[in-house]
Amino acid sequence: MPSTRLHIRRGGPGEAPRHDVFDLSFEPGESILDALRRLRISADPTLAFRYACLNANACKECMMLLDGKVIYACTARLEARDMRLDPLPNKPLLRDLATAIAPPDERLD
Amino acid sequence: MLAAIEATRHGAGSVLLLDRSLIGRGGATVMAQMTVAAAVGPGDHWQYHLADTLAAGRGLCDPELAALLCRVGAECILEMDDWKVGWARQGNGFAQVQAPGHDRARCVYVDFLSTGPAVSRTLRTQLQRQGEGIRRLGEILVTDLVVQNGTVTGAVALNVATGQPITIAAPATIIATGGLTRLYARNSASANMSGDGYALAARAGARLIDMEFVQFFPIGHLAPRLIGMDPIMWDPFRYKLGGRLLNGAMQEFVERWGGDAEDGTYSTTRDLATYAITKEVEAGRGSPNGGAWLSFTHVPEATLRAAFGPVIDRLAANGIDLTRDCIEVSPIAHYHMGGIRVDPRMRTDLPGLLAAGEAVGGANGANRLSGNAITEALAFGRIAGAEAARIAALPAPAFNPAAAAPALALLSSTASMRNIAALVARLQHLMAQHVGPFRTAAGLNQASTALAALAAELGTAPPGTPGIPHDLNRQDWLDLRQMLLVAEAVIIGAIARTESRGAHQREDFPALSPAWERNLLLRLPAGATHLELA
Numbered sequence: 001m002p003s004t005r006l007h008i009r010r011g012g013p014g015e016a017p018r019h020d021v022f023d024l025s026f027e028p029g030e031s032i033l034d035a036l037r038r039l040r041i042s043a044d045p046t047l048a049f050r051y052a053c054l055n056a057n058a059c060k061e062c063m064m065l066l067d068g069k070v071i072y073a074c075t076a077r078l079e080a081r082d083m084r085l086d087p088l089p090n091k092p093l094l095r096d097l098a099t100a101i102a103p104p105d106e107r108l109d
Numbered sequence: 110m111l112a113a114i115e116a117t118r119h120g121a122g123s124v125l126l127l128d129r130s131l132i133g134r135g136g137a138t139v140m141a142q143m144t145v146a147a148a149v150g151p152g153d154h155w156q157y158h159l160a161d162t163l164a165a166g167r168g169l170c171d172p173e174l175a176a177l178l179c180r181v182g183a184e185c186i187l188e189m190d191d192w193k194v195g196w197a198r199q200g201n202g203f204a205q206v207q208a209p210g211h212d213r214a215r216c217v218y219v220d221f222l223s224t225g226p227a228v229s230r231t232l233r234t235q236l237q238r239q240g241e242g243i244r245r246l247g248e249i250l251v252t253d254l255v256v257q258n259g260t261v262t263g264a265v266a267l268n269v270a271t272g273q274p275i276t277i278a279a280p281a282t283i284i285a286t287g288g289l290t291r292l293y294a295r296n297s298a299s300a301n302m303s304g305d306g307y308a309l310a311a312r313a314g315a316r317l318i319d320m321e322f323v324q325f326f327p328i329g330h331l332a333p334r335l336i337g338m339d340p341i342m343w344d345p346f347r348y349k350l351g352g353r354l355l356n357g358a359m360q361e362f363v364e365r366w367g368g369d370a371e372d373g374t375y376s377t378t379r380d381l382a383t384y385a386i387t388k389e390v391e392a393g394r395g396s397p398n399g400g401a402w403l404s405f406t407h408v409p410e411a412t413l414r415a416a417f418g419p420v421i422d423r424l425a426a427n428g429i430d431l432t433r434d435c436i437e438v439s440p441i442a443h444y445h446m447g448g449i450r451v452d453p454r455m456r457t458d459l460p461g462l463l464a465a466g467e468a469v470g471g472a473n474g475a476n477r478l479s480g481n482a483i484t485e486a487l488a489f490g491r492i493a494g495a496e497a498a499r500i501a502a503l504p505a506p507a508f509n510p511a512a513a514a515p516a517l518a519l520l521s522s523t524a525s526m527r528n529i530a531a532l533v534a535r536l537q538h539l540m541a542q543h544v545g546p547f548r549t550a551a552g553l554n555q556a557s558t559a560l561a562a563l564a565a566e567l568g569t570a571p572p573g574t575p576g577i578p579h580d581l582n583r584q585d586w587l588d589l590r591q592m593l594l595v596a597e598a599v600i601i602g603a604i605a606r607t608e609s610r611g612a613h614q615r616e617d618f619p620a621l622s623p624a625w626e627r628n629l630l631l632r633l634p635a636g637a638t639h640l641e642l643a
């Protein structure tokens with residue numbers, strides 16, 4: 001099985017940015033979301049990121065940055081290399097990779 | 110969403126639409142890629158649709174709810190057409206396909222595999238058209254209802270974005286939280302299908318019905334890993350192109366387990382296909398990953414392209430060429446026939462509380478026809494919205510904050526850190542192993558014991574401290590609290606029903622028993638922690 005090294009941005013608004021590093025092996029074809037969900041079960045349940053539909057690419061909640069480019073975590077594939085994940089830069093940060101993406105009139109802040 | 114629209118159209122001045130996720134994007138509706146059954150074609154009538162629905166339900170459908178599904182559902186489908194949802198056309202009418210169990214081509218759809226997104230988008234647009242009357246709030250996870258002297262007066266929820274609790278007062282509350290398939294390891298669910306609505310209703314004191322009937326979708330995608338597409342996407346392929354279901358030795362096998370030869374058509378109902386695949390795998394004739402092969406290799410490429418256009422490219426991106434490759438499929442948890450017991454106006458046992466959509470039990474009996482679920486969601490949403498508006502105009506008890514106190518205290522409590530995601534995964538595996546489509550008393554009892562152990566590990570308060578934005582671990586705790594109650598409901602029903610019917614198959618009671626042509630009701634007695642048969 002190939003393995004990947006994920007550098008995941010952690011923390012909330014106002015905290016000094018830091019990236020935690022997680023190594024994990026994967027089956028070819030698996031998505032970044034597959035890896036993040038597995039990490040919550042096996043390594044760190046406090047990791048924050050957004051998703052709802054898992055597979056269908058219907059909810060569009062899982063947007064984040066991979067190496068600086070906007071992706072859907074559920075459709076971007078894992079690769080056997082260092083991969084850096086950051087929250088969307090143009091949305092208010094909630095925590096880790098999760099940002100406030102709902103339209104402002106659908107939020108209760 | 111339709112319930113909120115309808116409530117406003119019936120004069121409700123102030124409607125609050127809450128969702129634990131983004132509005133209109135978190136549930137099953139937006140994920141549905143296939144078809145919607147409605148008697149809207151020439152020569153069809155809702156009563157023909159009803160006859161098929163009742164037959165599929167194997168004697169357990171609530172006939173009034175099933176009739177509403179078929180009659181009001183057809184009206185909703187036509188209204189969606191007025192709202193420009195984009196149902197595919199053929200000649201002067203709708204393009205309709207015939208799904209198994211329907212007596213004719215009755216299922217409308219939006220190409221290509223876009224039914225759910227189109228339905229959600231259309232409803233969202235209509236929602237916004239209603240203007241100020243409907244306030245929409247996402248990322249609000251409802252955790253308990255507020256009950257005063259047996260009447261539901263509002264709800265308590267977690268604001269996911271801040272981690273803070275909130276209370277909501279309401280003269281009428283509609284539960285439209287969808288199904289429970291996240292209970293199972295292999296499912297077609299979103300993260301939001303933990304059966305919350307069933308647990309909310311049960312904790313408030315309302316009865317649940319037919320909870321043992323979980324529908325497994327026989328040809329869920331199994332391998333190779335396919336991303337960006339929902340795992341039940343092979344169904345529309347089968348509608349349009351037939352396809353061949355083969356065992357590990359590349360032989361057709363449905364006939365061996367009581368089905369009719371398919372001859373490249375799609376005619377086997379969901380419960381039978383699930384049975385045939387499971388048995389074939391048990392007999393050691395499964396595909397490499399423990400399912401069956403699905404093959405379209407006999408279908409010419411031009412035909413594939415004409416039927417599914419861009420989807421063929423999405424498959425290619427996943428390394429799948431259907432003219433060359435077969436894929437592996439196996440049964441996955443997909444829909445729940447059971448749910449909250451309601452009357453034909455969608456009222457639950459409790460004044461002030463209504464339900465709609467998949468959260469409602471009873472309309473589809475022991476087995477749901479394909480295409481009936483979106484129709485059900487629309488029809489029941491419309492009825493519930495109108496009824497809620499009527500109730501909201503009547504005098505109601507004043508909201509008493511003291512009644513919300515215990516639920517608020519739970520959300521404000523603190524406990525040591527634990528990994529709840531791992532506990533959820535354990536529940537999913539235990540449900541898949543013992544409470545899947547084929548059940549035995551021994552397996553169900555084992556599940557029951559394992560559930561008690563999980564409940565003990567869950568404890569009485571969520572891990573960590575309140576007030577942390579997007580705290581998935583605390584959310585998992587709140588979800589698991591609901592999932593354990595809902596799993597208990599499925600298990601109690603499955604143990605009690607000592608027969609095999611539709612989606613509930615007992616290997617120790619393989620025959621359908623006429624004495625069991627009745628519904629099972631469950632309730633959580635006041636102050637109790639376990640459900641009882643009611």
Ligand SMILES: Cc1cc2nc3c(=O)[nH]c(=O)nc-3n(C[C@H](O)[C@H](O)[C@H](O)COP(=O)(O)OP(=O)(O)OC[C@H]3O[C@@H](n4cnc5c(N)ncnc54)[C@H](O)[C@@H]3O)c2cc1C
Nearest residue numbers: 129135136137138141143144251286287466467480482483
């Ligand atoms: C992948 C897939 C494909 C399907 N394809 C079809 C098809 O082609 N045809 C068909 O007829 N049926 C299909 N179904 C079934 C059908 O989609 C569902 O039964 C139907 O959409 C349910 O609608 P609903 O409004 O009741 O619930 P949903 O659409 O599931 O909506 C429930 C909403 O409640 C929210 N929610 C849940 N719990 C809470 C809570 N505690 N607090 C706040 N909000 C909450 C969720 O976030 C969600 O937005 C499919 C289902 C799936 C999963």
Ligand code: FES
Nearest residue numbers: 057059060062074
């Ligand atoms: S998880 Fe829904 S689009 Fe990615």
